[in-house]
Amino acid sequence: MIWTVLLLVHALxxxxxxxxxxRSRNEPPLDKGLIPWLGxxxxxxxxxxxxxxxxxxxxxxxxxxxxxxxxxxxxxxxHSYDQVIHDQDxxxxxSYAKVLMERIFQLRxxxxxxxxxxxxxxxxxxxxxxxxxxSSMSRHMLExxxxxxxxxxxxxxxxxxxxxxYSLLFKVGYLTLFGGEQNNNCSDLxxxxxxxxxxxxxxxxxxxxxxxxxxxxxxxxxxxxxxxxLAPARLAKGSGSTPWLHAYRRLLxxxxxxxxxxxxxxxxxxxxxQGNVGPAAFWMLGYLLTHPExxxxxKTEMEALQLSPLDSSVVTPxxxxxxxxxxxxxxxxxxxxxxxQDKVLHMADGQQYLLRKGDRxxxxxxxxxxxxPEIHQEPQKYMFNRFLNEDGSVKxxxxxxxxxxxxxxxxxxxxxxxxxxxxxxxxTMKQYIYxxxxxxxxxxxxxxxxxxxxxxxxxxxxxxxxxxxxxxxxRPRQKL
Ligand code: HEM
Numbered sequence: 329m330i331w332t333v334l335l336l337v338h339a340l341x342x343x344x345x346x347x348x349x350x351r352s353r354n355e356p357p358l359d360k361g362l363i364p365w366l367g368x369x370x371x372x373x374x375x376x377x378x379x380x381x382x383x384x385x386x387x388x389x390x391x392x393x394x395x396x397x398x399x400x401x402x403x404x405x406x407h408s409y410d411q412v413i414h415d416q417d418x419x420x421x422x423s424y425a426k427v428l429m430e431r432i433f434q435l436r437x438x439x440x441x442x443x444x445x446x447x448x449x450x451x452x453x454x455x456x457x458x459x460x461x462x463s464s465m466s467r468h469m470l471e472x473x474x475x476x477x478x479x480x481x482x483x484x485x486x487x488x489x490x491x492x493x494y495s496l497l498f499k500v501g502y503l504t505l506f507g508g509e510q511n512n513n514c515s516d517l518x519x520x521x522x523x524x525x526x527x528x529x530x531x532x533x534x535x536x537x538x539x540x541x542x543x544x545x546x547x548x549x550x551x552x553x554x555x556x557x558l559a560p561a562r563l564a565k566g567s568g569s570t571p572w573l574h575a576y577r578r579l580l581x582x583x584x585x586x587x588x589x590x591x592x593x594x595x596x597x598x599x600x601x602q603g604n605v606g607p608a609a610f611w612m613l614g615y616l617l618t619h620p621e622x623x624x625x626x627k628t629e630m631e632a633l634q635l636s637p638l639d640s641s642v643v644t645p646x647x648x649x650x651x652x653x654x655x656x657x658x659x660x661x662x663x664x665x666x667x668x669q670d671k672v673l674h675m676a677d678g679q680q681y682l683l684r685k686g687d688r689x690x691x692x693x694x695x696x697x698x699x700x701p702e703i704h705q706e707p708q709k710y711m712f713n714r715f716l717n718e719d720g721s722v723k724x725x726x727x728x729x730x731x732x733x734x735x736x737x738x739x740x741x742x743x744x745x746x747x748x749x750x751x752x753x754x755x756t757m758k759q760y761i762y763x764x765x766x767x768x769x770x771x772x773x774x775x776x777x778x779x780x781x782x783x784x785x786x787x788x789x790x791x792x793x794x795x796x797x798x799x800x801x802x803r804p805r806q807k808l
Pocket of ligand 1: 421446449453600601602604605608659661662663664738739740741742744745746747748749750752753790791
């Protein structure tokens with residue numbers, strides 16, 4: 329027994345000696361944390377924003393931290409972001425995406441060609457096809473709103489704004505992109521959303537591999553149920569499928585993906601297309617309702633529209649600024665890339681740092697530019713007209729260190745891997761807010777209510793979600 333223990337201790341020591349890492353010349357400051365292997369993983373996972381702010385105060389705009397055996401270099405100077413965003417030779421978007429695909433969705437696509445998938449997305453979510461998608465989305469928006477927020481109701485109805493926005497937009501998005509009409513009835517749609525919410529609630533823990541055993545069971549059963557519920561969408565033929573889904577399924581078949589993996593891929597797409605829009609719409613509407621002058625400005629602009637807000641000739645600068653401001657405060661993705669080969673990173677201030685092959689590099693625009701007090705005055709405050717000039721035109725001039733910034737807010741990422749669904753997502757939110765503000769009376773249950781705080785475990789995973797909800801009440805507007 330004693331020999332086994334000694335052998336184990338020696339093996340562990342050898343492991344740590346071989347894996348020992350120290351900072352080399354020209355490398356960013358290295359902060360391994362106190363716990364071997366785990367490093368800063370716990371603090372990172374608990375509240376990444378707070379942790380990275382602390383590291384920034386300690387080390388500056390670039391540093392490398394250890395988390396669960398991996399070394400991640402974090403870059404927080406927006407003037408230097410192009411060095412990461414535009415280097416597709418040394419830095420790779422897909423390796424880390426693949427890790428998450430497997431951890432969260434149990435999805436393995438060995439012959440997957442990301443460029444082909446991207447081409448399918450681009451073809452269906454941008455350009456001419458976007459118009460078709462928008463009109464299908466608008467139609468479903470009216471249908472779902474009618475069903476969930478009845479026109480004939482006289483009395484106020486109460487709900488949490490997050491719950492209302494996420495569930496309604498999820499259903500609209502599902503019907504638009506997954507073509508549920510023929511495949512699913514209403515109760516299936518409600519079940520898909522219920523299971524999806526359970527799954528989404530555990531998503532960050534799945535990504536970090538920190539599920540407790542009872543949570544593992546819940547995640548597994550929600551995933552399994554979603555696979556079953558999505559199977560009809562995988563099988564749908566002709567008019568039961570939407571053009572995007574049809575093209576995506578064809579690509580999977582061409583890549584030799586079997587039926588089971590195809591269904592898992594659909595769940596990934598369901599989350600990728602629905603995971604951010606509902607929460608983003610919630611934040612925007614929540615900020616409007618808690619800032620009456622912003623609500624009046626957006627309402628006035630919307631009520632004056634002669635055409636649909638999605639008509640290409642319609643401009644909505646007030647809405648656009650109010651949305652950009654909500655996203656500045658609540659979009660918090662990590663832009664993560666795997667370092668495929670050693671790379672010298674040239675910072676805008678003239679410093680050079682070596683990034684090691686096998687490490688990851690991560691931008692966190694939430695800290696800077698979005699919440700950087702040098703760029704945005706009183707960054708914690710919601711100012712609906714922050715992105716408007718005095719003459720009402722779009723404001724694009726923001727500065728840091730006396731230099732004009734290319735990136736002053738980055739909710740959609742940037743460069744070659746920037747968000748393909750941006751236009752569609754904006755149209756969906758615009759239509760939702762238009763329908764709500766022009767067809768319904770909508771107000772806070774408690775006129776003094778404040779916006780709820782954020783669920784700090786979601787920093788790094790796209791749009792933030794609230795801790796709790798904001799109670800609102802609504803009823804159809806009386807036609808004058
Ligand atoms: C408010 C809503 C949304 C937000 C805030 C958002 C944000 C983002 C961000 C930050 C990225 C870049 C990730 C990176 O560089 O590492 C991204 C990528 C992407 N987004 Fe979105 N997104 C939203 C909605 C959507 C929708 C509705 C779709 C699809 C219909 C979509 C499809 C994609 C795709 C396909 C990529 C990856 C692009 C690539 O492979 O190069 N997104 N999104």
